[in-house]
Amino acid sequence: MTDQRFTELLGKRLAGEISPKELIELKELLSKSTVHRNEYENLTGYFNDEKSGTNNIDSVFEKIKQQIAVPEPKPVQNIERPVRREFINWYRIAAVIAFCICSFAVYYFFPDNSAGKNDITEWKVLQTPSGDKSKIILEDGTQVNLNSKTQLKYPASFSRKNREVHLNGEAFFDVKKDSEHPFIIHTKHMSIRVLGTAFDVKVYEDDSFIETTLVRGLIQITLNNKPAEKIILKPNQKFTLADKNNVNYTIVPLTYYNSRDSSSNSIMEISWLNDRLVFKNQTFVSIAREAERKYGVEIRFKDEKKKDYTFTGKFEKESIDELLNALRYIENFSYKKEGNIIYIY
Structure with a gap:
């Protein structure tokens, strides 16, 4: 459970969604494990575009402690009693914080599903x-x-x-x-x-x-x-x-079709969002699966060897016939259409 909780807190820390209570909990986990500290330093180093100081969890933790209002003890001659009172104040604060952290952990990882059993979800x-x-x-x-x-x-x-x-x-x-x-x-x-x-x-x-x-x-x-x-x-x-x-x-x-273009428009994995069919050194059979979804057809290979052909290309407004004819200029194959089915041979 500790490793799982650390992963959750680390992810929320990097995403900027961690609460003050969770940050205190993360601080405790880091103080107890060298492995966790190394993983934290490696991942936070990746996000080097964050503001300086936010990657230093000690400084953030100190700022949180400063926000906790703890009245300064009045100077008295008996030193032992103020020290004890100050210790008691911090002990009570720590107990409240610990209770909040535990309550959040129970809420986050062990949701009460009993209340929802009678709920009718549409x-x-x-x-x-x-x-x-x-x-x-x-x-x-x-x-x-x-x-x-x-x-x-x-x-x-x-x-x-x-x-x-x-x-x-x-x-x-x-x-x-x-x-x-x-x-x-x-x-x-x-x-x-x-x-x-x-x-x-x-x-x-x-x-x-x-x-x-x-x-x-x-x-x-x-x-x-x-x-x-x-x-x-x-x-x-x-x-x-x-x-x-x-x-x-x-x-x-991620794979970029144009190595000189690092924008989202060049990301091959989400090219379908712009109604594009983009592939780079990709097998014919995998291209066929993508083409089936784009054009609403079914492609069958009469010659199994043709499946291993590899192609690189970018198609947007072209029809399925224009796509296949362009690929034919690169590799030798023929195709035949029968209704919604295309045979490759």
Whole structure:
């Protein structure tokens, strides 16, 4: 529980969402563990654009202590009694702070679900068909962009302590900040707890992998088959689980189509938001899956060897025929259309 709590507090500290009580708790954890201190220093060093002094937890802690009003003891000749009174005052303050911290920890990690058992939650489902996209603003102000062939299950109103939704497919979330009501996305293989704001989740059932791409803020990922491990993703990083049935994952930087353009418009992982199909040294079979969702078609390979062809390209307003004809200039293959099905041979 200590490591889990430290991960939560560290994430909120980096996201700028930590409360004074939580900062005191984080200070205590850091003072007791060299491993925690090293991890804190490494991660805070990453965010070097923060104001000088905010990365020094000791100075922040001192400022918090100064905000606690403790009356100065009046000078008297008997030294022992004022010292004892001052000690008692600080002891009482420490006890109150400890109680607040414990109360918050119980509230945050062990929510009382008994009260909600009798609550009737009205769930809604938004389904985006193949070849289409949609956008929704949830009751709390969170904006969600849904890619094609995506289903989002969400409550009509967030009446519980956690704001929870269920996703199958791909969506980009811009979460409304509310530190008292964490936003949690449930998928078949993992859950994502939001400590920041803008990120993409890709969990299609017909893909062998799952991905989470973080543009800004912080998120915490928990794999369903490894619940004890909390994975924190930093800005401009991508989490990939290549095998859904495994627990081995990778965290790599985002992919930019144009290395000279570091803006969000050049991020390949979220190019679908601008209705673009962008790929770089990508296999034909993976491009086909993306094309199916963009154009609302089904692509079948009559020749299995063609699946391993690799391409690099950027397409936006082109039709599916224009896309395939452009790829044919690079590699030798033919295609045939029968209704909504395209055969590659």
